[in-house]
Amino acid sequence: MNESELPGVGTKYWKKLENGTTLTIIRHDSGRFEIAYSGQESEIPEYYSEVTEEEAIEIGSVLAQKVHQKIVEKMDILVKNLIIEWFKVPSGYESRTIGDIQIRKKTGVSVVAILREKETIPGPGPQDNILPQDVLLIVGKKESIEAFKRLFSN
Amino acid sequence: MDFLYSLTVATALLFVLSLLSNILNFFSIPLFIIGGILLQPLLSDTLNIISIPAQLGLLLLLFYIGFEISPIRYLKNIRKVLYDGSIDLIFAFILPLIITFAFVREIKFALFLSALLYVSSSAINLKIIVDSKFAIYSFAEKAINIALFQDLLVSFFIIILPLFFVEFKSTSLFLSLSNVFIFGVFLNIIYFLLKYTRDFINRSSDETIILLSFAAMIFSSYISSKLINSEAMGAFIAGSVIKATGYRIDIKRAFAPIKDIFSPFFFLYFGLNIKIGFVLDQWLIIILTVLIAVISKYLVSYLLYPQKTSSLFRNLLFGLLTIRGEFSIVLAAISINYLDEKSFALISVISTAIIFVNIIIGLSLIRVFEKKLRLKNL
Incomplete structure (x- = not known):
């Protein structure tokens, strides 16, 4: 995921997906999130939504479930x-x-x-x-x- | 003139102007200045009294700027900041500097004028970017990169220009250089004193920490005004030093209400001191300068978005960059120490014209073009 700092606003994350479209996420310093999905041709998003901090944690935990599983397995060994x-x-x-x-x-x-x-x-x-x-x-x-x-x- | 009566009139006026800015959905700074210009005959007796909160307002603004500027902010996007910022620097500062100097042949005047033409209002820009949901677009990122680069340049203007132009009170060069050296030593002592007493101070009440920060700002301004004839630099550096000290409370948040009370006095006082009569015969220069302020920012937007397909983003970036604000007025106010009366009168009229005209142009552009983005938002 690419990342750039927007001082005074928050942090911008974006990723060009395999299908050529771009997913952009803004994490505001205030805690809220913006998620935008734009097509191959234009930077103007086809889908855009604001997301609260709680919703972002919920969405993130679903997306990261597989990754978490791997991390927890490693942690078990380390923490023994x-x-x-x-x-x-x-x-x-x-x-x-x-x-x-x-x-x-x-x-x-x-x-x-x-x-x-x-x-x-x-x-x-x-x-x-x-x-x-x-x-x-x-x-x-x-x-x-x-x-x-x-x-x-x- | 009675002290409380003068303050009552000034605060009532500031309240009305602030209310008007809310009703008109327009930024308050130009209204405070225009209010000061229009009410000069009525408030001329109160000038001495208003000058006290006004001076505090200027020091607090500079303290805030010093507090905000942090080199760490540049590190993550250093390449982009340097690229976008350099284009802006060349076309919105160096080019106007050359043009101005070619006409007036006065380096102090040309430097201050180009500086206030160049600096956009990062505070207003950030507010627009967040409120209008522009953060996901690349033009907003470019506007922020340029604002960061300009922050560095503002530090340069505030710190280097007074040293460059300083007219030392002592006649000997050795004594003058000693003053600069003593000021540097003083700053180091303050920094180490604050740093090594941090843990002790952090165990004190919020009130003690706020009062200590305020005292550091005032004391530093006093020392810099005495040693190098620039109270601005002292307040600015005090902001950076207090930030680096790392007190347990958020000084920026604690100082916000104090700044919000005193900075309007500064803008009103600035307006009350503008001598339009001095510069009526120079109306052509004023119009040309305002035009340069607009054209230079269009040029920067065009160079950053040259393709026809990205005209929407170009126009929005142009809108953001065009808006000037408190930085321009602060620079104009600082120039009073270095320019003659007529040059300062011209600088103050130009800075007011620039922020008034450019805010109107910038906001109109943003309001017209942002609709095209909103249609796509779901």
């Missing part, structure tokens, strides 16, 4: 020895960076994301701070997760 967990940082915790705490070195756990009120930090680095009340998405073996929780309870 790992635990993915949400962890809320205690309110009395003193703010420090991931690097200072040496989370991975001390516990073997990886912090995958930090959720902070209206902000999300995906893939945080050693320079990123962990603040009280942050919600962390962590990945590790069972014993590592336990060590991680002990580290924060201390």
Whole structure:
């Protein structure tokens, strides 16, 4: 699928289908979607519709069912020895960076994301701070997760 | 003149003009300016008082522009942005610059005039693209690419032009260069202070974060006005710095109501200061400039859609590009620091004529041609 950013509007996705027609989808920053289908000759769509976010999720999940099945099969193998967990940082915790705490070195756990009120930090680095009340998405073996929780309870 | 009485008259007038823009389904900026021009005799006593909210309005507009401009926005479509933007730059900026300079032989005037001729209104364009459901079409993408490229150029005009033309208050070149250097150091200090106190500030209330951002805007404008005679640059850079700091609340959304209150004062004040009497004898230049503003954008649309079959998209792109807005007025207002009284009077009349005429032409084109697209929408 081709993709181009429309700053201030959203993102445009389009694909030339095997039959020569073009499918265009606009994902607006506001959450709504526009779907257009145009013929071989003209850019003006033969079919056009606005779609709400919920409808788009429903349509997308039907179209992606086969793909999901494959991903889930792969995930099963990967996840066997790992635990993915949400962890809320205690309110009395003193703010420090991931690097200072040496989370991975001390516990073997990886912090995958930090959720902070209206902000999300995906893939945080050693320079990123962990603040009280942050919600962390962590990945590790069972014993590592336990060590991680002990580290924060201390 | 009584402070509250002056504010009452001005706000009542702005309210009526805003209401009128809703009734006429027309953009409010030209109406605020025209209102200012027409009511000059009645409001001449209130000028000093209106100038305070007007100056805040200009600073907030520049702060917003600085906040909006982000280099990351260009990276994904860099080739398309460069291609579409370069065509627009050559035919809607460089060509008018050469023509203007050939006639007036005054580089400051020619640069400011070409800049305000060139910059379309990205805010109005985006609103039209979303409201008229144009986002699926390639002409809308081209209009957005051009707007992105113009954003970069606006940064150039706001940051580089004042440095280029600065008439330093000190007489020594060494002291003048020192001022620029000190301003650069000041900006770095502000940036690092804001960055390293971010986590602490983020734990404070929304009110504290908003007040800190506002104070940074005002302080930065003050320092840049003192050091390099351009408060515009300080407000603009403060917007970029606050955005890069990454506070937990959406500063752009928090500032929107403040900007919506003060920016109309700026446009009204701009209209109140236009001296039409100064430039009545230059009506031919004004008409020619408005024509250049229209023709240059048609040329750009034609070069981006040369085929006969795509005339519909060409006309719609032309409609979008033709519309000028707040950027042109902001640039005209900034030019007051660098031009003599008569040149500024001419620039302010031309900018008002351009946005008024071009909004009418642009909107009419869009309303006529968008019907052909709507027929096909199901």
